[in-house]
Amino acid sequence: MAIRYDITARKEAEEALRRSESCLAEAERIAHLGSWIWDARSNEVRGSDELYRIFGLQPQDPTASRVAFFDRLHPDDREAVRRVIQAALQEERGCQADFRILLPDGSERVASAQGEISARDAAGKPRQMMGTVQDITERKRVEEALRESEERFRAIFEQAAVGMAQLSPTGQWLQVNQKLCDILGYSRSELVQKHFQEITHPEDLADDLDCIQQMLAGKVSICAREKRYIHRNGSPVWAKLTGSLVRDAAGEPKYLIAVVEDVSARRRAEQKRQRAEAKIRQMNAELEQRVAERTAELVAVNRELEAFSYSVSHDLRAPLRAIDGFSQALLEDHAELLDPEGRRYLERVRHATQRMSHLIDDLLGLAQVTRSEMRWATVNLSEIAWQVAENLYAAQPERQVEFVIAPDLHTEGDARLLKILLENLLGNAWKFTSRRVPARIEFGRTQFDGGPAFYVRDNGAGFDMAYADKLFGAFQRLHGASEFEGTGIGLATVARIIARHGGRIWAEGKVEQGATFYFTWPALAGRLGASCNAAASAVEPPQSDKA
Incomplete structure (x- = not known):
């Protein structure tokens, strides 16, 4: 015998339970x-x-x-x-x-x-x-990371050196840090009750709203510009504003983040600089106008000087030559008709006319030094000094003078003017050592204020330092014409030459113990040269302990 049970339903239920338990385990x-x-x-x-x-x-x-x-x-x-x-x-x-x-x-x-x-x-x-x-390990990790991130953000937000704020898309302040309150002069409670439109300068509001519209439309993600806020006290505050839009997960605008940097100090500095530049431009324009006027005056003066030089060269020389010539004729042809005193008078007339002629020559030379064009080149001053010395020896071979000239003294300058300079300085030394036996004249180089300075030294008559400021003026003489001949133009010519080279000259001396003339200029001075008016400053002597 056998009993058969239909367990299909039970098996199906067991299978359903198994599947349910499997699904539950997988879900867990x-x-x-x-x-x-x-x-x-x-x-x-x-x-x-x-x-x-x-x-x-x-x-x-x-x-x-x-x-x-x-x-x-x-x-x-x-x-x-x-x-x-x-x-x-x-x-x-x-x-x-x-x-x-x-x-x-x-x-x-x-x-x-x-x-x-x-x-x-x-x-x-x-x-x-x-x-x-x-x-919940992963969830806790995310929560902890979020908490730390929020704490960092809060610390940055509150401690930032610039103003920071969170605003609604309509412009209402939602959160503000203390720095922004300091910049705008409001408390937090006051500021979060306002919209930024209320404290924006009217002239800058349209641009602000345009920036927000572009961010809302997705045309730009960040908007940066400089604008003016209105401080609580009513004064304008210049600020550099950087704004960005934050969207939610659905892409809808959520809020705005604004970073505000106070640039009022920089703006004031820029305005001050602009005013200064405008003033400088105005001064430059006025200076250019004055230079143009002065140039025109100088052109007119130069023309007058040229006319004067022509007059001196031609109109004054002729009468002087006539006076000298007729005086000489009287002495040669009619001397027997004159007594000794009359002949002496004629000699004095001739001497005066000749001295006047030399004075005219020196004045013309001084004018030429002032007006001539500078031609810069490398110049061997030692060679020029020896040429001047040889000429002096040839003119008075009976003199006992020792020349000590340092070799290879080179510089940059106008060779023609530098030759005139050495002719005058060495000629002066030759003249003022005429009563010394033996006489000694030196030309060399030394150091002054960290740079080279040239000098001409002699053991001649010297001078009193109390009158040193008169040495380089025209017609200024520290010795009488009866002691040493000359017109008083030579050192003035030297001063003009030094000034045109952008340098300076000074002298030291003692009565009957000789004199030393120092001169210096930058080796590569400006090619324009200095004006004649600079001669006065060029001859100012330094302190004696530096010389």
């Missing part, structure tokens, strides 16, 4: 959510595979009692979890707790557990609890 695995049942009498815990994985235990370990699960709790969290469970059992309510799990490899997980009383004994006391444990 995906959600990192384990389920558990705790029997209070046996202290046994039965849980899903995901629960064991969360606690780092082998799935369905028969030895995994409540104690085994508690042993995996972080020591610092065990007591808190125990109190939560005890309170739930005593007060017969559900419980919830977050705790840390220590895994065998030393790592930690963070879990969140919930539980409810699921069965009671005959006396109504809790006999069983069931619940879930979810691994």
